[in-house]
Amino acid sequence: MARMHTRRRGSSGSDKPAADEPPEWSDVDEDAVEERVVELAEQGHSPSQIGLKLRDEGVQGTPIPDVSLATGKKVTEILADNEASPELPEDLRNLMERAVRLRDHMDENPGDYQNKRALQNTQSKIRRLADYYRGDELDADFTYSYDTAVELLDDA
Structure with a gap:
């Protein structure tokens, strides 16, 4: 299967060894x-x-x-x-941090077209992921924008 925003295929990674129970040396309650x-x-x-x-x-x-x-x-x-879960899912939060960082970079370097495309791809991933989480972990009326991302990241 190809990657989302390129025609290249991803390299396969290693799998964790199959295990049904923790090792005997790790016997913590x-x-x-x-x-x-x-x-x-x-x-x-x-x-x-x-x-x-x-x-x-x-x-x-x-x-x-x-x-x-x-x-x-x-x-x-x-x-x-234990009611200690973060307010944003971790993958969505990481993408928003990246988008904010790229947007700040684009404000300083408007001619950087590679990072302009990277920002567009990242925002596309955020919107797709927000559709997945909308209603469960996100509000039903959540829409992504740079301002909401900055606001959410500053709160946490």
């Missing part, structure tokens, strides 16, 4: 893992950063290679259960 996830979320970390911190630092010095194997829930599910 589920409640301790959930507490650590909520604690990291309150410190302002995104769900992917939480996963990396648990992999690298762990809980009580024991690394957690896969949160869903250790607890039976994904990081976002744990955050939703």
Whole structure:
């Protein structure tokens, strides 16, 4: 399958090894893992950063290679259960940050046509993703614009 905004094909990535249960060396209590996830979320970390911190630092010095194997829930599910989930989905937030950064660059460099196209592609991805999230994680009347993106990113 080709990429969204080019005719090139993407390079295949590696898959995680199939596992049904956490390794025996990582025997941390589920409640301790959930507490650590909520604690990291309150410190302002995104769900992917939480996963990396648990992999690298762990809980009580024991690394957690896969949160869903250790607890039976994904990081976002744990955050939703404890009412600590972010107000914007992480992928949409990252795209909005990129669009704001590109727009600021375009204001300073109006002749940069490569980044003008990159901004158009990013905004297209944001609109497509907003259609997906509209009604569930976003308001039913949400529409993307530069001003709303700046406002949403400044609030959080």
